[in-house]
Amino acid sequence: MRQLRLREVKALSRSHAASWPLGRNSNPRRSDSPRKSRILTASLRAAVPLQAPRGLHCSAAAHNSDSWLVPPWPEPRKGPTKALTLHEELFQQTLEGARDKANFVRAVQNFGQHNVHKRGHVDFIYLALRKMREYGVERDLAVYNLLLDIFPKEVFRPRSIFQSMFIHYPRQQECGIAVLEQMESHGVMPNKETEFLLIQIFGRKSYPMLKYVRMKLWFSRFKNINPFPVPRDLPQDPVDLAKLGLRHMEPNLSATVTIYQMPSSRDSTGTADPTEPHIVGIQTPDQQAALAHHNPARPIFVEGPFSLWLRDKCVYYHILRADLLPPEEREVEEIPEEWNLHYPMQLDLEYGRSGWDDYEFDIHKVEEGPVFAICMAGAHDQATLAKWIQGLQETNPALAQIPVVFRLAGSTGELLASSSGLEEPPPPEGQEEEEDSQQRQQQGQS
């Protein structure tokens, strides 16, 4: 905790005494309390003119304060020039402790303890909203309810029809809306306690209450519209994250996820060793069969890295794919009719009743070569991916005969060309590609 210099305390108490005649001082207890912080917070109420120029320089939140009613005192400020906002000392006390929920709650409660009339609560709430992210409590509903609890109850409710026609206590209503808005942007659904608090503080016809009703309505409507939901708490372990990402990308549920290499030295330093990153791959049985049938005369390519976003984390993956076969080489597998005598394996019925039953689009869809496997690795260089290919060879013995070309480009996320080669150099063997691909990776993955 910052120890106050003596001259600072003197300056504060001087201004404190000077503002006596204004009648704004409501805190009679001053230097009796042993804790310096209490002096500071108590005298800050009256020392607003001292704080005002500081507030202008450092934060924009001081504009909306209702303590501007005190005319600024033209006293030169002495003491260390630390740009702190009003009430920020409350959050500074917990610097020696960890920035977690308990300390945040304690700081918030400290505001109310020595300040019965809760002066400057609007500023304090704005400040607390800004500090929530540092303390990691921005998705905690109880903390938001605690912040709403700071408002004095029953004071801001309109009592006559004229008060309800005009926006009663507009700054406080704006502040209430700001709390709800931060809740909305973090996806926190308010509960009954929030509703009760809002009714107690602002009344039923107020704008915060209206916003609460809208939040309840639209949140519940849009809660489950994501067809590919990603859990809110992503796993911290990179291997688990890779498994989640691979399962997210692969729609086929019969795919198998294989871990080819675990990151070493997990227990010693806690971070993955750069020489042994994790390699996790996924492959479906259809892809295995397709790879087994692949013509060994045609090369297959390892392309990547491409980005995948899971909520707010970006992971990179590589794919193993082949080029599209030209139409003359494509063979359609024909199942002979005697294969199954109970029912036909292939039916070519015309289901359309007439011209209006055609639901196909009149466009040639983009076709790309088949993908044989996807993997996520800790490093994006050829050595790691070569290990992946070796691991794949165990389940796909045909891979040993097929030449593999590594096409590792910068991480812009575009899937590379199969045959046009306008922006790609002609695919050489893996060795020559490695040097400029690594250079490009270093440039691209900055």
Add this chain to the structure above:
Amino acid sequence: MALVHRFLNGAYIFRHCPKPSASCPFLGTRFADYCSSSLQKPVAAPGKTSSQRNSEGDLQGHHQREVALDITSPEEKPEVSFDKAIKDEIKDHFRRLKDDLVNHWIGPEGRPLHEVLLEQAKVVWQFRGKEDLDKWIVTSDKTIGGRSEVFLKMGKNNQSALLYGTLSSEAPKDGESGRSGYCAMVARSPRGPFERKRAYDWSQFNTLYLRVRGDGRPWMVNIREDTDIIQRKNQMYSYFMFTRGGPYWQEVKIPFSKFFFSNQGRIRDAQYQLLLDKISSIGFTLADKVDGPFFLEIDFIGVFTDPAHTEEFAYENSPELNPRLFK
């Protein structure tokens, strides 16, 4: 295209979308908190010329050179002849007028009536060449002072369009914006001869179909109606498009009954369904508050009739929010 360019720039309304700030908190839930509704300075209009220039460049040089500035490289100065451009333009417009009159005799938009009536699936925008990219405008919050960048170019083999860039949610320091960070790609409204406004008529379809390949980020699809009423110029219908990510193409089908109504970027209390007979444009927006690079590859956009979809409108009005509707 000098005449068209001048006309278009004069005809677009540069409307400054009011920011959702403390000055107007009472206009409702700040649900869609970005300015995608206003068609501000088209960032990638010169981008099409730069993309033609750089198609032979290397992969890295692309992303630095395709900045939306109107700089022409010295070795590739196109032939600028104002009179010739104007003459070409006038000829083009008269040709379109003639086509329009002739097509009126054949059927709606030049196709025979039975074909139009029986059609169940229609491709509206496809990306098979550079001229298809000209039909889209790409914007980002650079227009309000933010730091996001977005570019549009043809994808691989000229078979798809790639919208890529970086999103940055750093708020611009203009004293009134609290949040920022959006990128949008909007289609230009269809125009007839002499740049007369036309609209799409999708009244016999009920679902929007998109074949895209994304990177897992959630996008928002906005549809604007064609209207002359000024108050309705900033109103649009939106819905979310969740991309899966991965190397496989994804088919997104959004029924038109799911689109909710919003005004100037904020969702409205009174909801009513999207009427499909005068659609002006469609747009994609990314504003998911996550900083970082993104990409979206689009194959084509179409509309079709889903016979299994019978819902008319997905959102009912609530008496709490709209007591006047329930009197």
